[in-house]
C-alpha cells in the first residue's frame with residue numbers, strides 16, 4: 307500500500323487560513339489502512355480544525371466526505387457536488403490522489419493534508435515499513451525476496467557495506483540491515499550462490515531517474 | 529609536475545615489499561597549506577598517501593584537488609572515491625581527469641551514509657556501488673572502454689584498491705565479498721582498523737583458504753589510539769569499528785601522554801602481529817588528524833626504509 311502521514315495540524319491550519327468553506331476529503335483505500343486519511347481521520351481532523359480556528363476567533367465551515375479511491379476517476383465523481391460547494395479541498399489522499407483531483411476539477415483549490423511517504427506494508431501493529439521503491443525492473447528473485455534498492459540505505463547490490471553490525475544498518479539501530487536479511491534468507495533457501503554473483507551496475511532508466519513514467523496498455527486503449 | 533610513470537605503490541607490492549600507506553584528510557576549507565603540511569610530514573616514510581573523499585560525509589576539499597597538492601610536493605597519492613556523491617557519469621569523468629593529472633592509485637568505496645555527516649539534508653546518489661566502480665575502472669584500464677563500451681582515447685591505468693571490513697557482519701559473507709571484489713578487478717585491499725586480532729586472523733585464514741591472498745594485496749588498517757575517550761567514541765560511534773573491551777581497558781589504565789604512548793604500543797604490537805600473518809602485504813595507517821605521529825610509528829615498527837626491499 308501507499309503509506310502516508312498526516313501533516314502537523316499547525317501546517318494544515320496555515321494552509322486553510324484564507325478559506326471559510328473547506329471540504330475535507332478522505333480516501334478509503336491505502337491511506338485509510340495506514341490510519342492517515344480514512345473516514346475516522348477525516349472526522350477527527352475536521353473537529354480538531356474547527357476547534358483550533360474557534361480558539362483564534364475564526365469560524366470555518368468544514369464539510370466531510372470520503373471516497374473509495376481519490377486516484378480513480380470513477381470514485382472522484384462522487385465528490386463533484388461537494389467540491390463545487392466549497393472554496394478549497396483539503397485532500398487526505400496520497401500525492402497521486404491529490405493530483406487526480408486537481409486534474410478532474412480544474413478550478414478547485416487542492417491542498418494536501420498528508421505527507422506521502424512510501425510504498426510499504428504493515429509489518430506489525432503500529433509499524434509500517436518501506437518495501438519497494440518502484441525501480442521499474444524488479445530483481446527480487448536474485449535477493450531472496452528482500453529489496454536492496456529500497457531497504458539497503460546505500461542501494462548496494464553486491465553485498466553489505468562495512469557498517470553492518472549485529473543485523474542493524476549503520477544509519478540507525480532502528481533500521482534492519484537489508485543485506486543481513488538477504489544473506490540469511492538466501493542461505494535458508496539454499497540459494498547462497500546468488501551472493502557470489504557479480505551484479506552489474508543497475509539500469510535506472512525504468513525508474514524515476516528516466517523521467518516521469520507512463521504505462522501504455524495498447525490492449526486497453528479505446 | 530610529473531604526469532607519467534607507474535604507481536610506486538604497485539611497484540612495491542608487486543616486487544614483494546611490505547608496503548606502508550597512510551591516510552590524510554583534506555581540510556574543511558580551501559587552504560592548501562593544510563594538505564601540503566600533512567604531505568610533507570608523511571613524505572619519505574610511506575609508499576603512498578590516501579586522500580579521503582568527503583570522509584564520514586563531512587564536506588571537505590575535493591580528493592582530486594588534494595591529491596594534486598601531494599603530487600606537487602612529491603608524494604604519491606591514493607585517490608579515494610565514494611559512490612555516495614557522484615553518479616557514474618561524474619565518476620568516470622573524474623577518473624580520466626585524475627589520471628591525466630598524474631594520479632595512479634584509486635580506492636573505490638561506497639562511502640559513509642550522508643545522514644551521519646555534516647549535511648544530512650543532502651540527497652545521496654548511490655547510482656552504482658563500490659564493486660560496480662571497481663569493475664568500471666578495471667574495464668577502463670584493461671579494455672580501454674567506458675561503461676557504455678565506448679573506446680576511450682587513452683585508458684586510465686589505475687592501480688585499483690578497495691576497502692574491506694573484516695569486523696563487519698556477517699563474518700561468513702566477508703570473504704565471499706572479498707572474492708567478488710577480486711573478480712570485479714581489485715588489485716589491493718586496505719582493511720578497517722585492526723584491534724580485534726583474533727577476528728582479523730580468522731578472516732585472513734578464510735581468505736587464504738579460498739586462495740584470495742594469491743590474487744590481491746591485503747594491507748591491514750592501523751589507527752593508534754590517543755585516549756580512552758577516543759577508543760570509546762570509535763567503538764560506539766564509528767560505523768563498522770570493532771574495539772574489544774581489553775583494548776579499551778588497556779587504554780583506560782593511562783591518561784594524557786602515557787595514554788598516547790600506550791596507543792602507540794598497541795599499534796606497534798598490532799603491526800608486528802599482522803606482519804607475521806601470511807598474506808598480509810602491508811599496513812595502512814589511519815592516524816586521524818595526527819599525521820605527525822606516523823613517521824615515529826613507522827620508524828618504531830622498523831619499516832622506515834621506503835621503498836621497501
Ligand code: SF4
Pocket residue numbers: 437438439440441442443444445446453454455456
Ligand atoms: S527491485 Fe525494484 S520493483 Fe522490485 S521491490 Fe525493489 S524497488 Fe521494487
Ligand code: SF4
Pocket residue numbers: 457458459460461462465466467468469470471474475476477482483484485486
Ligand atoms: S548497513 Fe546494511 S542496510 Fe545499511 S547501508 Fe550498509 S549494507 Fe546497506
